[in-house]
Amino acid sequence: MPVAKGSTIDPERTRATIVHAATQVLYERGLDGIGVAELCARLGVSKETLYRHFGTKDGLVHAVLDTRSDRVIHWLTDTVSSSGDRPADQLTALFRALQGWYDGPEFRGCALINAATQHRTDAVRAIAARHVEGYLELLTGIAERAGADDPHRLALQLLILAEGATVVADHHSSARAGELACQAALALLAAAERS
Amino acid sequence: MPVAKGSTIDPERTRATIVHAATQVLYERGLDGIGVAELCARLGVSKETLYRHFGTKDGLVHAVLDTRSDRVIHWLTDTVSSSGDRPADQLTALFRALQGWYDGPEFRGCALINAATQHRTDAVRAIAARHVEGYLELLTGIAERAGADDPHRLALQLLILAEGATVVADHHSSARAGELACQAALALLAAAERS
DNA sequence: CCAGGATCGAACCGACCGGTACCATCTGAA
DNA sequence: TTCAGATGGTACCGGTCGGTTCGATCCTGG
Numbered sequence: 001m002p003v004a005k006g007s008t009i010d011p012e013r014t015r016a017t018i019v020h021a022a023t024q025v026l027y028e029r030g031l032d033g034i035g036v037a038e039l040c041a042r043l044g045v046s047k048e049t050l051y052r053h054f055g056t057k058d059g060l061v062h063a064v065l066d067t068r069s070d071r072v073i074h075w076l077t078d079t080v081s082s083s084g085d086r087p088a089d090q091l092t093a094l095f096r097a098l099q100g101w102y103d104g105p106e107f108r109g110c111a112l113i114n115a116a117t118q119h120r121t122d123a124v125r126a127i128a129a130r131h132v133e134g135y136l137e138l139l140t141g142i143a144e145r146a147g148a149d150d151p152h153r154l155a156l157q158l159l160i161l162a163e164g165a166t167v168v169a170d171h172h173s174s175a176r177a178g179e180l181a182c183q184a185a186l187a188l189l190a191a192a193e194r195s
Numbered sequence: 196m197p198v199a200k201g202s203t204i205d206p207e208r209t210r211a212t213i214v215h216a217a218t219q220v221l222y223e224r225g226l227d228g229i230g231v232a233e234l235c236a237r238l239g240v241s242k243e244t245l246y247r248h249f250g251t252k253d254g255l256v257h258a259v260l261d262t263r264s265d266r267v268i269h270w271l272t273d274t275v276s277s278s279g280d281r282p283a284d285q286l287t288a289l290f291r292a293l294q295g296w297y298d299g300p301e302f303r304g305c306a307l308i309n310a311a312t313q314h315r316t317d318a319v320r321a322i323a324a325r326h327v328e329g330y331l332e333l334l335t336g337i338a339e340r341a342g343a344d345d346p347h348r349l350a351l352q353l354l355i356l357a358e359g360a361t362v363v364a365d366h367h368s369s370a371r372a373g374e375l376a377c378q379a380a381l382a383l384l385a386a387a388e389r390s
Numbered sequence: 391c392c393a394g395g396a397t398c399g400a401a402c403c404g405a406c407c408g409g410t411a412c413c414a415t416c417t418g419a420a
Numbered sequence: 421t422t423c424a425g426a427t428g429g430t431a432c433c434g435g436t437c438g439g440t441t442c443g444a445t446c447c448t449g450g
Contacts, residue, residue, distance in 0.1 A: 002398035003446040009396050030315060032227055036438055046398045047439075057438065109312065113362060117304065117312045120225060125366070132367050156363065157379045160372065164359020167308060168351065171320070172327045177355065184352045187386055188379055197428040198416040204426050205417095231408060241428045242409080252408065396447075407436075417426075 015053045018043055023064045027111045031061055031118045061115070062123055068111050069131040077138055087146035087193075091158070091185050098162065099178025102169035109170040110163065135159055148192035161185050210248045213238055218259045222306045226256055226313045256310070257318060263306050264326040272333055282341035282388075286353070286380050293357065294373025297364035304365040305358065330354055343387035356380050 003009065021043045025034060036057050040047050054060040076094060083093035101107055108114065116128035139158040143151035165181035198204065216238045220229060231252050235242050249255040271289060278288035296302055303309065311323035334353040338346035360376035 002444060003396065004398085007397085007447080009447045011396070014396080030313070032313075033315070035436070048441085049397060051439070052396085108315070113366060114312050116366060117309050118225070118227075120228070120303070128366050132363070136367070153375060156367075156371070157375050159367070160359035160363050160376050160379070161355060162359070163362040164355035164357070167358040167362060168327070168355050171308060171311060171323050172331070172351075172354070176351070180348060180352050181355050184355070184379070184383055188382060191382055197414060198426065199428085200416075202427085203417075206426070209426080230406070244427055246409070247426085398445080401441085403440075405437080410433075415428080420422085
């Protein structure tokens with residue numbers, strides 16, 4: 001049955017729905033872990049629709065990664081900005097949010113980093129790099145508010161802790177990775193504030 | 196020409212040569228980034244030889260990952276053990292070695308973590324988990340020698356820093372990731388030693 | 391009510407994949 | 421000298437991949 005019986009025809013909405021659903025499936029199975037045919041079946045969409053909206057599978061992948069990066073950065077930014085003014089509290093809230101993510105059954109590491117590992121192409125690596133840059137800006141803001149001598153340096157160290165915690169949570173024990181990274185981050189923050 | 200004219204026939208040596216060469220190619224191109232045919236061409240080996248030694252492509256991948264993990268752990272263990280008795284010096288040597296790795300043109304992140312991301316199977320994840328465990332043992336030894344209250348906790352934090360530095364070096368700037376992680380590690384070490 | 395666009399379902403395509411089979415050729419030990 | 425085994429080269433297999441096409445069906449704006 002072409003065009004579901006009660007469905008509204010709205011290309012924009014269709015596109016958004018595809019991106020949203022594909023985000024989960026591609027994260028769970030990996031970019032190459034599922035073919036276009038099965039992917040379309042999961043999304044409840046025909047191949048023609050998918051190719052009209054995204055051109056190629058890579059086009060869908062890029063759209064998925066772009067929106068996922070935006071969502072993650074917004075999520076963390078909101079988490080930080082809604083946890084008061086003190087840098088220590090903001091870091092605590094950030095790592096607590098990450099820990100909550102690690103604890104979920106669907107956790108599979110950072111989707112952007114994973115994607116860049118699976119598709120080592122300029123396009124995907126650029127999206128991942130932009131994602132990391134956004135992450136870094138958020139952390140730089142915290143480091144600046146803390147009055148660190150070299151905010152960029154501290155921010156990079158915090159980024160290392162966050163990404164490292166994500167890797168360790170995925171491949172060792174997810175139970176305490178966020179918490180341990182948080183303690184380390186607070187220690188670095190305290191040292192930077194003292195100077 | 197079957198069997199190169201001057202080559203020695205030695206199955207063990209052939210196998211080791213295949214593993215060694217495949218390690219580089221699979222790291223550079225990714226586990227799924229190269230087919231068996233092209234892989235064999237690169238290795239200078241026929242498909243029949245490869246399949247007689249490893250059964251399947253996965254068999255080769257597992258052998259490659261096993262030996263790579265051993266090599267990395269030995270490399271880091273040697274680096275640490277040949278840098279004196281002071282934990283701070285050992286950590287400095289370890290992160291300096293990592294930084295040297297990041298700076299190389301062939302650096303593409305941690306091969307074991309990458310593999311587990313590309314092939315999310317029990318077998319590969321088990322190899323990666325064992326690799327991380329070996330990494331952790333090395334760091335735990337350092338934390339114990341430092342007299343930390345909770346050596347396992349400090350070791351996990353150091354592991355987070357090392358893996359995080361590897362990720363950041365791969366996807367942001369490789370220039371200072373190891374150095375910054377090292378400074379953070381030394382700060383944590385100093386705090387643990389004070390208590 | 392009609393025309394045009396959005397969608398589905400399915401068939402189809404060429405390319406490539408992992409894996410197998412066969413044979414000529416060379417090595418190394420008996 | 422002989423012969424079993426290791427190897428290279430090549431053709432081949434079924435399956436799956438990303439991508440295209442087509443017709444039937446349904447929505448929606450005019």
